Amino acid sequence: MSSSSNDELLQLRGVGVKFREQLNELGIHYTHDLLLHLPYRYEDRTRLTEIGSLTPGMRVLVNGKIEYANVVFGRRRSLIVVLNDGTGLIYLRFFYFNQAQQQAYKAGGHLRCFGEVRAGYKGLEMVHPSCQRISSRQMHRIEQQTLTPVYPSSSSIKQHRWLQLTDQALKLLNEDQLQLRELLPEAIRKQFRLPVLQAALQVLHRPPVDADLQAILERRHPAQRRVILEELMAHHLAMKRLNLQLQKLAAPVQTNQRLWLQMLQQLPFQLTAAQRRVIKEISADLARSKPMLRLLQGDVGSGKTLVAAAAAAVALASALQVAIVAPTELLAEQHLHTMQQLFQPLGVPVVWLTGRITGKKRAAALAQIAAGQCLVIGTHALMQEAVQFHQLGLVIVDEQHRFGVGQRLALRDKGSGDQLRPHQLIMTATPIPRTLAMTAYAGLAVSIIDELPPGRKPVTTVVISSDRRDQVMQRLAEACASGRQAYWVCTIIEESEQLIAQAAEQTTESLRQALPGLSIDMVHGRLKSADKERIMQRFRDGLVQLLVATTVIEVGVDVPNASLMVIDNAERLGLAQLHQLRGRVGRGSEASSCVLLYQAPLGEMARARLQTMRASNDGFYIAEQDLQLRGAGEVLGTRQTGIQQLRIADLSKDHGLLDQAIALADAINEKAPRAETALIQRWIGDAASYGEV
Ligand code: ADP
Ligand code: MG
Numbered sequence: 001m002s003s004s005s006n007d008e009l010l011q012l013r014g015v016g017v018k019f020r021e022q023l024n025e026l027g028i029h030y031t032h033d034l035l036l037h038l039p040y041r042y043e044d045r046t047r048l049t050e051i052g053s054l055t056p057g058m059r060v061l062v063n064g065k066i067e068y069a070n071v072v073f074g075r076r077r078s079l080i081v082v083l084n085d086g087t088g089l090i091y092l093r094f095f096y097f098n099q100a101q102q103q104a105y106k107a108g109g110h111l112r113c114f115g116e117v118r119a120g121y122k123g124l125e126m127v128h129p130s131c132q133r134i135s136s137r138q139m140h141r142i143e144q145q146t147l148t149p150v151y152p153s154s155s156s157i158k159q160h161r162w163l164q165l166t167d168q169a170l171k172l173l174n175e176d177q178l179q180l181r182e183l184l185p186e187a188i189r190k191q192f193r194l195p196v197l198q199a200a201l202q203v204l205h206r207p208p209v210d211a212d213l214q215a216i217l218e219r220r221h222p223a224q225r226r227v228i229l230e231e232l233m234a235h236h237l238a239m240k241r242l243n244l245q246l247q248k249l250a251a252p253v254q255t256n257q258r259l260w261l262q263m264l265q266q267l268p269f270q271l272t273a274a275q276r277r278v279i280k281e282i283s284a285d286l287a288r289s290k291p292m293l294r295l296l297q298g299d300v301g302s303g304k305t306l307v308a309a310a311a312a313a314v315a316l317a318s319a320l321q322v323a324i325v326a327p328t329e330l331l332a333e334q335h336l337h338t339m340q341q342l343f344q345p346l347g348v349p350v351v352w353l354t355g356r357i358t359g360k361k362r363a364a365a366l367a368q369i370a371a372g373q374c375l376v377i378g379t380h381a382l383m384q385e386a387v388q389f390h391q392l393g394l395v396i397v398d399e400q401h402r403f404g405v406g407q408r409l410a411l412r413d414k415g416s417g418d419q420l421r422p423h424q425l426i427m428t429a430t431p432i433p434r435t436l437a438m439t440a441y442a443g444l445a446v447s448i449i450d451e452l453p454p455g456r457k458p459v460t461t462v463v464i465s466s467d468r469r470d471q472v473m474q475r476l477a478e479a480c481a482s483g484r485q486a487y488w489v490c491t492i493i494e495e496s497e498q499l500i501a502q503a504a505e506q507t508t509e510s511l512r513q514a515l516p517g518l519s520i521d522m523v524h525g526r527l528k529s530a531d532k533e534r535i536m537q538r539f540r541d542g543l544v545q546l547l548v549a550t551t552v553i554e555v556g557v558d559v560p561n562a563s564l565m566v567i568d569n570a571e572r573l574g575l576a577q578l579h580q581l582r583g584r585v586g587r588g589s590e591a592s593s594c595v596l597l598y599q600a601p602l603g604e605m606a607r608a609r610l611q612t613m614r615a616s617n618d619g620f621y622i623a624e625q626d627l628q629l630r631g632a633g634e635v636l637g638t639r640q641t642g643i644q645q646l647r648i649a650d651l652s653k654d655h656g657l658l659d660q661a662i663a664l665a666d667a668i669n670e671k672a673p674r675a676e677t678a679l680i681q682r683w684i685g686d687a688a689s690y691g692e693v
Contacts, residue, residue: 012168014161022156027647032178032682034169035201036647038227039149041217045114046144046209052087056119062090063112063139069105081105083113085139090117091125110134114148130159146206147213166205173198179682183675184230188667192229192660193222200226219653228649232661233668234683235646237676240665243293243444249421251291252393256317257283259346260310266345267306274451275303279310281447282425286314286394292423298449299619300429300583301456305335305558307449308396309342311425312375316348320393321369323422324377329354330523331398333533334557336377343375353378353387356529392422429580429619458617459586460593463570463610465600470514472566472595477515479564480545484590486564488548489581491572500550501526507568508548515546522548551577560588570596570613571606575626578613586617605629647683 008031009020028034049060064085071079079102081092092113094101105111115129151162172178182197189196195203200223203211215221219228264271271279278296285292298304312322324339326332332354340350351374353365369376372390376382426444464472476486488511490504501524508522521535521544538544540559547562551573565585570578578596585592596610612625649657668675 012165014164019157019161022154026154026157030179031169031172032180034165035173035178035180035205036227036683037151038204038648040152041150042147042207042213043114043150044209045148046142046146048140048142050087051083051085051090051124054088054090054117054124056117056124058117059115060117061112061114061142063110063134064090065136066105066107066109066111069107071102079105081111083111089123091120091122092129092131093120093125093127095128104133105131110136110139112138146208147211149205149207170202170205173201179678181678183672183679183682184668185672185675188664188671191667192664194226194229195222197226197230199223224648225657228654228657229661229664230679231646231649231683232654232657233665234679236662236665237668238680238684239444240669241676241680246291246293246421249291250289251423252318252320252391252420253289254286254315254318254320254393254423255283256314259317259348260313262346263309263313263342269453271306272303272449272451272453274298274449275307278307278447278449281445282307282311283314285445286311286423291421292425292445294425294445294447296425296427296447296449298427298429299452300580301587302429302449302452304427304429304449305338308398308425308427309339311394312339312343312396313346315394315423316343316373316375318393319373320391321373321389322375322394322396323382323389323392324375324396324398325382326377326379326398328525329356329379329529330525330532330536330557332377332379333529333536335398337536338558339375339377349374351376353382354529355379355381357381391420394423394425396425396427398427429583455589456586457589457591459582460591461582461596461614461617462593463596463598463614466568466597467600469597472597473511473514476546476564476566477518480518484564485539485542485544485559485562486546486566487562487584488546489565489567490548490550491567491569498526500524504548504550511546511548518545519543520546520548524550551581557584558587559584561590563588563590563592564595565593566595566597568597569599570610571598571602573609575609575612575622575629578609579619579622582613582617 009015009023009029010017012031015023023029023034026037028037043059045061047061049058049062051062051064054060054062062083062085064083066081067084067089068080068082071077076095079094079097081094083090083092092105092111092115110133111131112134113126113129113131115126117124117126119125149163149166150159151166153159153162169178173180180197180201184194184197188194194200203221203223204216204227207213207216212221216224278298282292282294282296285294296304296307298307308324312324315322324332324335326335336350336352343350349368351365351368353362353369353376357365357378365376366387368374370388370390376389381387476488480486488507490500490507504522504524508520511518512520521538523532523535527535535544535547536557536559539547539562542561563585565582567573567578567581573581582594585594594613596613598606598610602610608625608629612622612629616622616625668679
C-alpha cells in the first residue's frame with residue numbers, strides 16, 4: 001500500500017490518524033472503500049409516529065415536549081425523561097448519560113427520538129433512543145427525506161460517524177471524484193439488467209422512502225445485485241488472470257515413476273479406484289512444462305495423503321525438491337510422521353522446518369534445503385523469504401482454506417533461479433460446491449476422491465445433553481477397558497490459546513479424577529512440539545487410552561485404533577469443524593462412534609447443526625447444509641467464507657448469482673478487456689498486484 005493513497009482518508013472531515021487506523025482495521029483504506037461498506041439495515045426516520053398509537057416492538061421516530069426529566073436511583077442510576085406529543089406519553093430511559101445530556105433534556109424543551117418501543121413498568125418506554133433537541137416550531141416538520149442506514153461497525157466507531165463519512169463520500173461520488181467510475185459498458189449493463197454503479201450505491205447508502213426495503217433485506221434489490229455481481233466478477237477475473245499468467249511460466253517436467261512404484265509395492269493395502277484416477281490426473285500435469293495448479297478434494301479419511309505422497313515421489317525421483325505445507329504445527333507433524341515412514345526406506349531425506357525451529361537447527365535445515373533433493377515439511381514458515389530452495393519442483397498445500405491467497409502466492413514465487421516455477425497441489429477436505437470453485441478458484445483444475453477406502457464403517461453419532469455427562473464418561477471408561485481408544489475434544493468460546501489450554505488442562509484433571517483406572521493425556525496448541533509429538537506417539541502406540549485435545553486435532557490427525565470421540569460443548573462449533581473433528585474416528589476396521597455433548601438450552605441454529613451431524617456422514621451433504629444454515633445474524637469480522645475476503649457478496653447467501661457473475665466476467669473479458677484491471681483494483685485492492693507475476 002502506498003502511503004500517499006492511504007492519506008486519502010485523512011482529507012475527510014473528522015478523520016485523523018487514529019480514526020484512519022480504526023477504518024483500516026475494517027478494510028477501509030481509501031475513500032471509495034467507504035461506499036463499498038454497505039449498511040446492513042435501515043431505519044425510517046422520515047415519518048413521525050403519534051405516541052398514542054405506539055405498540056411494543058415498533059422502531060419509530062417520535063417527538064414531543066419534555067414533561068419530566070430527572071436522574072433516579074433505582075436498581076441502577078438512570079436518567080428518565082417523559083415525552084408528550086399531545087396524543088400520549090412515553091418514558092425515555094438512559095443508563096449511560098453525560099452532563100451535557102442531563103442539561104439538555106430539561107422539562108419544557110422538545111425532543112425528537114428514534115428507538116424501539118418496549119413495555120416498561122409504568123407504560124411504554126424507549127431505552128437509549130437516539131435523540132435530537134428541536135424547537136417547538138420544528139415539532140412536526142421533518143427534513144429527513146431518505147431512510148437512515150445502519151452500518152456494520154466495530155465498537156469504536158459510532159453510527160453518526162459512519163453517516164458523516166458516507167455523506168462526504170457520496171458527495172465526492174456525485175462529483176465523480178472517487179475510484180467508482182462506471183466500468184461496465186452500457187450494452188453489457190442492459191444485457192444483464194444492471195443499474196449504473198453510482199445510482200446503485202446512492203440507493204444502498206441512502207434509500208428513498210419508497211425503496212423496496214424488503215428486497216434489500218432479502219438481497220434481491222437491483223442495486224444490490226449490481227454490486228454483488230461486480231464484486232464476484234472481479235474475483236473471477238483476478239483468479240483467471242493469475243492462472244493465465246501462471247500458464248505463461250515454465251515448470252520442470254516430471255515423469256520418473258521409479259520411487260512411486262517402489263513405494264506402491266510396500267503399501268499394506270490396494271489403492272482405491274478414485275486414488276488411482278486422481279494420481280493419474282496429477283501425473284499427467286507433472287509431465288507437462290506448465291505449472292500445475294490443481295485442487296485435490298476428498299472427504300475426511302479418503303486417503304489424500306497417499307495421493308500427495310505419489311506426486312511427491314514423482315518430483316523427487318526427477319531430482320527435484322518437494323515442499324509440503326500445513327496450516328498448523330500438529331498437522332505438519334502428522335505429515336512428517338507419515339512421510340518419514342513412506343520415504344525414509346526409499347532413501348529420501350525428509351527435512352522439518354517450522355517457525356519454532358531456530359538457531360543451529362534452523363541453519364542446518366536451511367542449508368539442506370538450499371543444497372539439493374529432499375522433501376521439506378513444515379508450516380507457513382516455509383514461505384518466508386529466507387528459505388531458498390535448490391530446485392523446488394512441487395508444492396503441496398494442505399487444507400488450503402486456512403491460508404490466505406497471499407500466502408499461497410508467496411510460495412509460488414519460490415521458484416528456482418532459472419525461472420522454472422513449481423507445480424502446485426492444493427488439498428482440501430472441505431467440499432467446495434462447483435460453481436463456487438469456479439469463482440474462487442477460477443482456472444484451477446479439480447481432482448475429486450469420491451470414494452473411501454473399503455471397510456470403513458460410518459461413524460454412529462449421538463447427541464446428548466451434558467446433564468448426562470457422567471453416563472457418557474462411564475461408557476467411555478468401559479470402551480477403553482475393552483481396548484478401544486478415544487478422544488475427548490474441548491471447545492471454548494474465547495479464541496485465546498491460553499484459555500483454550502487452560503480448559504483442556506482442567507478437563508484432563510477432572511477426567512483423571514473421575515476415571516482413575518484410565519491412562520489419560522492431553523494435547524493443545526501451547527505445548528512444546530517435542531511434547532506434543534511424544535504424547536501423540538504414545539497415543540498411536542496405545543499407551544494413552546483417552547486423549548484430551550483441543551480442536552488442534554481437527555485436521556489430519558490419523559490414529560486408526562481411536563474409535564470413539566466425545567465433543568464437549570459441540571453446540572459451539574460450526575458444521576465444517578464438527579465434520580472435520582469427527583473424521584478423526586472411523587478410520588480403522590472398528591465401528592466408531594461420536595458423542596456430541598451439548599449444553600442446554602440449544603439455539604435453533606445449533607440444534608439444526610447437531611441434527612445434520614447425527615443424520616449424515618457425507619461431507620458434501622454437510623457442506624451444503626452448512627451453506628444453507630449460515631448467514632443469519634453475522635457480525636462484521638466473523639464472516640468466514642473460508643476462501644476469500646469478500647466485501648459485499650456473501651457466498652452463503654449469494655451463490656445463486658455465481659453463474660451470472662461468470663457470464664458477466666466473460667462478457668467484460670470479450671467486450672471491455674481494458675476495464676478488467678480497474679475492476680480488480682477496485683474490489684481486491686492491493687492484493688490485486690498478485691496478478692503481476
Ligand atoms: P485424508 O484424506 O483425510 O487426508 P488420509 O490420507 O489421512 O485421509 O488417510 C486416512 C487413512 O486411510 C490413513 O490411515 C491411510 O493410511 C489409510 N488409507 C489411505 N488409502 C487407503 C487405501 N486405499 N486403503 C486402505 N487404507 C487407506
Ligand atoms: Mg489428511
